[in-house]
Amino acid sequence: MSKLPELIFNVSRPGKTGISVRLNQFPDDLIRIDKSKLREGIEDFPSLSEVETVRHFSNLSRLNHSVDNGFYPLGSCTMKYNPKVNEKIAGIEDLSAHPYSPVDLVQGNLKIIKELEDRLIELTGMDSFTLTPSAGAHGEFTGMMIIRKYLASQGNPRKIVLIPDSAHGTNPASAHFAGYEVKEIPSNEDGIIDLEELKKHLDEDVAALMMTNPNTLGIFEKNIVKISEALHQNGSLLYMDGANMNAFLGIVRPGDIGADVIHLNLHKTFSTPHGGGGPGSGPIGVCKELTKFLPVPTISSDGSRLSVNYFTKDGIGRIKNFYGNFLVMVRALAYLMTLGKENINRVAEDAVLNANYIRKELEEYLDLPYKSKTLHEVVFSDSGLNVKTLDIAKRLLDYNIHPFTIYFPLIIHGAMMIEPTETESKETLDNFISVMKTILKEAEENPEYLKNSPYNTPVSRLDEVHAARKLKLRWEKSEEN
Amino acid sequence: MRYFPLTDNDREEMKKVIGINDIRELFSDIPEDKSYFPLDNIPSMLHEDELIDKFENYGKENEFSKYKSFLGGGAYNHFIPEAVKSLSMKADFLTPYTPYQPEVSQGSLQAMFEYQTMMSMLTGLPVSNSSLYDGGTAAAEGVLLMARKSRKKKILAASNIHPEYLEIINSYIQNLDIIIEQVEFDESSGKINVEDLKSKLADDIGGFIFQSPNFFGVVEESSLISDLTSDSGIIATQIVTEAFSLPFLSSPGSNGIDIVVGEAQSFGLPLAYGGPFLGFISAKKEFVRQMPGRLVGETVDSNGNRGYVLTLSTREQHIKREKATSNICTNQAWCALRASIYLTLLGEKGLKDISRSNHLNTAYFAKEISKMDHVEIRFKEDFFNEVVLDLKDMNVDKFINKMKENGILPGIPLEWFLKDFKNHILVNITELHRKDDIDSFITAIGELK
Numbered sequence: 001m002s003k004l005p006e007l008i009f010n011v012s013r014p015g016k017t018g019i020s021v022r023l024n025q026f027p028d029d030l031i032r033i034d035k036s037k038l039r040e041g042i043e044d045f046p047s048l049s050e051v052e053t054v055r056h057f058s059n060l061s062r063l064n065h066s067v068d069n070g071f072y073p074l075g076s077c078t079m080k081y082n083p084k085v086n087e088k089i090a091g092i093e094d095l096s097a098h099p100y101s102p103v104d105l106v107q108g109n110l111k112i113i114k115e116l117e118d119r120l121i122e123l124t125g126m127d128s129f130t131l132t133p134s135a136g137a138h139g140e141f142t143g144m145m146i147i148r149k150y151l152a153s154q155g156n157p158r159k160i161v162l163i164p165d166s167a168h169g170t171n172p173a174s175a176h177f178a179g180y181e182v183k184e185i186p187s188n189e190d191g192i193i194d195l196e197e198l199k200k201h202l203d204e205d206v207a208a209l210m211m212t213n214p215n216t217l218g219i220f221e222k223n224i225v226k227i228s229e230a231l232h233q234n235g236s237l238l239y240m241d242g243a244n245m246n247a248f249l250g251i252v253r254p255g256d257i258g259a260d261v262i263h264l265n266l267h268k269t270f271s272t273p274h275g276g277g278g279p280g281s282g283p284i285g286v287c288k289e290l291t292k293f294l295p296v297p298t299i300s301s302d303g304s305r306l307s308v309n310y311f312t313k314d315g316i317g318r319i320k321n322f323y324g325n326f327l328v329m330v331r332a333l334a335y336l337m338t339l340g341k342e343n344i345n346r347v348a349e350d351a352v353l354n355a356n357y358i359r360k361e362l363e364e365y366l367d368l369p370y371k372s373k374t375l376h377e378v379v380f381s382d383s384g385l386n387v388k389t390l391d392i393a394k395r396l397l398d399y400n401i402h403p404f405t406i407y408f409p410l411i412i413h414g415a416m417m418i419e420p421t422e423t424e425s426k427e428t429l430d431n432f433i434s435v436m437k438t439i440l441k442e443a444e445e446n447p448e449y450l451k452n453s454p455y456n457t458p459v460s461r462l463d464e465v466h467a468a469r470k471l472k473l474r475w476e477k478s479e480e481n
Numbered sequence: 482m483r484y485f486p487l488t489d490n491d492r493e494e495m496k497k498v499i500g501i502n503d504i505r506e507l508f509s510d511i512p513e514d515k516s517y518f519p520l521d522n523i524p525s526m527l528h529e530d531e532l533i534d535k536f537e538n539y540g541k542e543n544e545f546s547k548y549k550s551f552l553g554g555g556a557y558n559h560f561i562p563e564a565v566k567s568l569s570m571k572a573d574f575l576t577p578y579t580p581y582q583p584e585v586s587q588g589s590l591q592a593m594f595e596y597q598t599m600m601s602m603l604t605g606l607p608v609s610n611s612s613l614y615d616g617g618t619a620a621a622e623g624v625l626l627m628a629r630k631s632r633k634k635k636i637l638a639a640s641n642i643h644p645e646y647l648e649i650i651n652s653y654i655q656n657l658d659i660i661i662e663q664v665e666f667d668e669s670s671g672k673i674n675v676e677d678l679k680s681k682l683a684d685d686i687g688g689f690i691f692q693s694p695n696f697f698g699v700v701e702e703s704s705l706i707s708d709l710t711s712d713s714g715i716i717a718t719q720i721v722t723e724a725f726s727l728p729f730l731s732s733p734g735s736n737g738i739d740i741v742v743g744e745a746q747s748f749g750l751p752l753a754y755g756g757p758f759l760g761f762i763s764a765k766k767e768f769v770r771q772m773p774g775r776l777v778g779e780t781v782d783s784n785g786n787r788g789y790v791l792t793l794s795t796r797e798q799h800i801k802r803e804k805a806t807s808n809i810c811t812n813q814a815w816c817a818l819r820a821s822i823y824l825t826l827l828g829e830k831g832l833k834d835i836s837r838s839n840h841l842n843t844a845y846f847a848k849e850i851s852k853m854d855h856v857e858i859r860f861k862e863d864f865f866n867e868v869v870l871d872l873k874d875m876n877v878d879k880f881i882n883k884m885k886e887n888g889i890l891p892g893i894p895l896e897w898f899l900k901d902f903k904n905h906i907l908v909n910i911t912e913l914h915r916k917d918d919i920d921s922f923i924t925a926i927g928e929l930k
Contacts, residue, residue, distance in 0.1 A: 033862075065582070065585035073775075098556055100548070105890075107544075138618075169810075173798035178656050320756075342525060351506065357498060458587050462780055471792070
């Protein structure tokens with residue numbers, strides 16, 4: 001028997017509605033569209049009352065695991081606590097202007113954008129920022145277009161972008177949509193980019209290296225300064241994917257260690273809620289030579305007043321409507337203001353301390369393929385176990401712990417990528433460690449039990465192959481009760 | 482600091498377990514001369530009460546809320562019921578990640594499945610994805626989808642698409658082997674010039690993208706357009722920037738359109754100074770394996786019970802890397818959830834009533850303007866909830882200032898985007914404009930004679 005609420009389409013009854021808004025009473029003979037263009041009904045569209053709608057979505061919400069109800073060490077996603085006050089602030093109605101409001105009526109909003117840009121510049125050592133990209137991948141795409149435009153202005157946009165084998169899939173996809181071929185380079189035995197190996201790939205076709213730092217193994221790319229120098233000598237640029245910026249926010253600035261372009265994820269490092277898959281925000285920071293290639297709009301100040309530039313001569317153009325995900329920026333700025341200089345580097349310190357604590361407590365139970373220093377996340381493998389990573393992950397669900405990221409990065413067999421973040425207590429970590437030990441014991445004693453887990457969730461293990469083969473992407477009337 | 486649960490004691494104990502004396506040892510891979518950079522330029526922390534004051538003051542520095550706004554152009558002010566706000570703010574919707582572990586994400590996944598279904602019903606097309614960033618990037622994804630599917634590099638685009646959308650499309654394709662050719666619009670109707678379209682429908686064209694209601698607010702001849710494109714074997718994509726037109730107008734699917742992309746901010750999202758909004762894409766079945774973005778599908782669990790998962794991920798970047806249909810990962814899931822709640826709450830009746838009211842309010846405004854001779858409605862027929870007000874000899878800045886004196890933001894000066902449209906204002910009227918508001922606006926315009 002399914003524990004999911006019935007689909008709204010099956011409980012709908014004609015005539016119901018959950019909205020009441022006063023409408024002007026104008027006669028239908030005012031209608032100025034030809035009748036042939038008008039719609040009769042909306043076939044099968046649901047009709048529910050307010051209370052039924054409220055129950056439906058309340059019941060649905062309880063089927064989710066979230067940061068607010070339990071530990072969520074999903075590696076690479078930085079599932080830190082999303083402060084409540086930031087939601088209140090994002091709800092201030094006087095911030096919710098129409099995007100085409102005259103600029104003299106939205107000076108407060110422009111100040112917020114400018115203030116966030118300034119803080120990100122200070123924290124990253126980059127020359128300038130655009131906050132318009134909607135998410136990390138959108139930022140990558142924007143950043144790679146900036147690189148291409150810059151290189152073209154130097155006479156040759158070049159052809160190839162180098163990407164380590166440990167990179168997120170968005171990196172090669174973004175480089176591709178910016179018009180580049182992707183060449184994968186192997187990580188060395190320390191789990192980082194090998195300087196000498198990299199140099200072998202550098203020729204006049206190489207536009208840039210996309211490097212995630214710390215990389216997806218949670219390891220700092222300690223040759224970054226030399227790598228950057230080698231790239232620059234070759235006329236190539238260094239793109240730093242800042243998805244893992246939580247590892248060294250307030251500790252080191254990417255601009256000081258050779259990055260030419262970086263992106264940040266406001267929905268990771270800067271505490272804005274992930275919303276079940278967005279909205280995010282993926283600001284791009286660039287070095288001085290690249291500033292003029294930023295997308296529009298840009299904001300400028302004449303000292304007392306802020307204004308918006310909708311056109312720039314050299315920029316890559318517009319990549320998103322209006323100003324970007326403004327209310328995500330509002331939350332991120334509120335977070336940074338709350339931290340202030342007193343607390344900013346505690347973020348990384350506690351995040352890294354927590355990850356190292358987990359590493360230390362679990363490394364005698366799980367295979368740790370790369371022994372380099374761990375920053376914000378630690379990645380184990382399932383080598384030597386008699387169950388798979390997937391089985392451990394599914395069993396964790398029974399203990400109200402969201403699993404770590406699984407099977408990524410691809411260079412680790414059965415990767416378990418654990419990122420606790422700084423907003424977890426020692427008690428939470430100790431509980432996780434003890435649950436992991438229990439599960440590993442269960443794996444030894446009764447592997448079948450794990451393979452059929454989870455048991456305490458609203459649904460049992462779901463058949464993803466069935467979903468793809470018998471594609472069903474919407475409700476259809478025929479199956480109504 | 483309330484966001485850091487570790488105590489100093491905890492930190493000491495943990496350092497001991499790890500085997501370090503100083504936290505800085507954990508960062509020893511970072512070049513020493515670059516680490517622990519000075520933080521002097523970062524302002525001091527704010528307490529919670531100070532923080533709220535700070536942002537309320539930013540709000541007070543904004544003066545837009547003193548005016549009755551008639552601004553539209555891709556961002557629309559509609560009524561949002563409290564139930565939408567309250568339900569969408571539930572932490573279990575707001576604070577999870579993308580549903581990679583479906584067994585503990587059925588709430589988000591079922592809501593997305595319901596959202597996909599309702600968007601499919603509204604567009605009249607069988608497949609809808611679970612969100613894109615916004616209308617402009619959705620339009621760009623529509624162009625890429627047409628080029629991929631047709632394997633042709635030339636795409637036609639109507640020149641009366643929202644100019645920002647055209648800018649985004651052009652940015653997206655600047656490094657790809659895709660060429661955009663523009664199709665003219667008719668100066669008297671504001672609609673696509675059908676003769677120009679016909680003359681450009683050649684064998685090497687992969688698709689045609691147009692907007693309806695278009696940037697001027699005018700509903701296009703979608704059926705005629707799709708007849709022409711399908712006769713030529715060309716894919717037709719319709720952009721919808723005002724989703725509230727969908728319940729009022731015959732659906733794109735019923736008009737024979739292949740793909741619909743657009744902006745669904747109107748379904749329960751505040752103006753938010755332009756974001757976060759909600760991009761959407763719907764299409765015929767044959768496009769499903771080429772679609773960008775997340776798709777939620779129904780399946781069964783190991784006990785045979787109904788459940789939902791993200792599906793067809795072999796299209797996506799984490800599997801296909803540089804060969805993916807899009808680089809999109811994090812998208813606008815929570816915005817789609819809000820739309821799902823909003824659409825459920827309104828139901829068929831709410832959507833029909835409110836969309837009709839949008840049109841009637843706008844038609845009333847147009848009718849009253851037609852009684853004046855110092856201004857006129859530029860495109861008089863087939864508008865939905867936006868019209869172009871031609872100020873004739875009046876200077877647009879002067880007009881806007883006069884209206885501001887009356888507490889009115891009259892609309893968007895088209896000259897911002899289109900040089901040939903001097904002294905034209907794009908006016909939007911929704912269900913939130915009372916008859917009194919519209920009358921005050923009309924009176925203020927009348928007084929300028």
